[in-house]
Amino acid sequence: MRRRLRDHTVITYDRRGYAGSIEVPTADAVSRHVADLADIVDGDPVVAIGHSFGGVVALTFAAEFPHLTRSALVFETPLAWMPWWSGASRDVDHHPPRADRAAAAAENFFRRVVSDEAWDRLDDETRALRRREGFALLSDLASTRLGPPFDPKAISVP
Numbered sequence: 001m002r003r004r005l006r007d008h009t010v011i012t013y014d015r016r017g018y019a020g021s022i023e024v025p026t027a028d029a030v031s032r033h034v035a036d037l038a039d040i041v042d043g044d045p046v047v048a049i050g051h052s053f054g055g056v057v058a059l060t061f062a063a064e065f066p067h068l069t070r071s072a073l074v075f076e077t078p079l080a081w082m083p084w085w086s087g088a089s090r091d092v093d094h095h096p097p098r099a100d101r102a103a104a105a106a107e108n109f110f111r112r113v114v115s116d117e118a119w120d121r122l123d124d125e126t127r128a129l130r131r132r133e134g135f136a137l138l139s140d141l142a143s144t145r146l147g148p149p150f151d152p153k154a155i156s157v158p
Helices: 030-041 053-064 099-113 116-121 124-132 134-143
Strands: 046-051 069-075
Touching: 030 053, 046 053, 053 069, 099 116, 099 124, 099 134, 124 134
Parallel strands: 046 069
Antiparallel strands: none
């Protein structure tokens, strides 16, 4: 999206426990990610764009901070708390993740969602980073099983 929106100011960030924020303690709830986004926005209304779990963050932000949300665009957003939701993310344990399983879970998730071939094309450094992100990934997936983080009726943006 950033490459396509060259005529706009685009702010991107790595959520807690991922990539450039790998050393930041992971979030135990969607609300922590939303608070981080609110801090980044710093009172300026935005178009919140989120892919995958970022879509959950963007929609929750829109529900909680309508005065800061011009609109929200999300894609491939997991709604694992919905009774009709299917897939592996629906079956994630909602208890705190075990660190000893995090690296393997991250690799397995990547292989299942993206592909084995894509995993095999990653360089060693990137594979190691994806594995280190496992605890944050499991925490995020588990947080979606705690119940809906937002009420869709609360989102009133265009």
